[in-house]
Amino acid sequence: MGRGTRIGSAITASLLAVIVAVSAAYGVLQLADVTATTSGAQNQAQDDARSDDSQEVVSSPTLKAKPEPKPLFDRGDRGVGVRELQSRLKQLEWYAPDITGTYDRVTAQAVLGFQGKRGFEKTGTVERRTWKRVVAMSRKPTDDEMHNRLTPGPRIMGPGDSSAEVRELQARLKQIAWFTPDVTDYYGETTTAAVSGFQVKREIPSTGEVDPRTLDRLLEMTTEPTEDELLNREPTPVPVASGSALDPRCLTGRALCIDKSSNSLQWVIDGSVQTTVEVRFGSDELPTDEGEFYVSYKSIDHVSSLYDTPMPYAMFFSGGQAVHYSPDFAATGYSGASHGCVNVRDYAAIQSLFDQVGVGDKVVVHWS
Secondary structure, rough: EEEHHHHHHHHHHHHHHHHHHHHHHHHHHHHHHHHHHHHHHHHHHHHHHHHHHHHHHHHHHOOOOOOOOOEOHHHHHOOHHHHHHHHHHHOOOOOOOOOOOOOOHHHHHHHHHHHHHHHOOOOOOEHHHHHHHHHHOOOOOEEEEEEEOOOOOOOOOOOEEEEEHHHHHHHHHHHHHOOOOOOOOOHHHHHHHHHHHHHHHHOOOOOOEEOOHHHHHHHOOOOOEEEEEEEHHHOHHHHHHOOOOOOHHHHEEEEEEEEEEOOOOEEEOOEEEEEEEEEEOOOOOOOOOOEEEOOOOOEEEEEEOOOOOOEEEEEEEEEEEEEEEOHHHHHHHHOOOOOOEEEEHHHHHHHHHHHHOOOOOOOEOOOO
């Protein structure tokens, strides 16, 4: 073989080696690309699966329970709102001490009692329902009331005056046992002392003079004086004939005839009225039953098992409802109400009735 031939063969061999090497390298690169593509596809599929799982969780969120509303007033609270609450509860006779503006144990007890009386959940805290009922049953307290200030109002009547108005004042005070002498036109020391005592009892500034607040409270607690009361005359009982305005059920036998229209109770025997007294009844929430009943039993020194309040000279006629003396009626008049009973404020009259009325006697509660 010649030298030229050997050189050509060497070149050819080198070229073949290069081609093989390039081909091999190219093949490796293809394999790497395939491997990378396959791995990427697998990773993408896993990412898509995770994304799908994530979307499923988001599409079904967990519902959270609605939080309980925060009380309007709670133990430990202070401020003008608590003063208003205490003042309103005081109007409703659930709170007795001075107004403090601090929601303390006494305030919580007052709220508990108020809630229990109305069938609300007894929490001792004031939520929206309790507050709405307190507001509905009371009036907006004055600034003086919320700060325990007793400020006299302008004078209407006072010592030294002489008039028909003074005579009416004395007659009204006599109805509620604050004035005992015969009534006159003159505003003297006895009248001054009676007015002052009346004011102290009702937490009105004690001046002995009649101001608007004193007069308003007195009018609430009393009735228009009769001519007999103004002239110091004993009223004469007038027999009621058959066919009168008495309820027909009261015209025969022995009956306590109780008229819601006139706030009166008449003790009637065979159509003749023996005694007439003023009475008051239950509230809209606790109304006095109406209809024909009979006295089921009597208790001279009864105390309510539900309200722990005295019910002297009680004559029961409908379950727990009874005719009885009420010191609250005697003190506050028609500004209050009973728990369903028929309240009498004339102590001597109820004593006499208790002695005369027997078990089995008729009781008629009606509207005329």
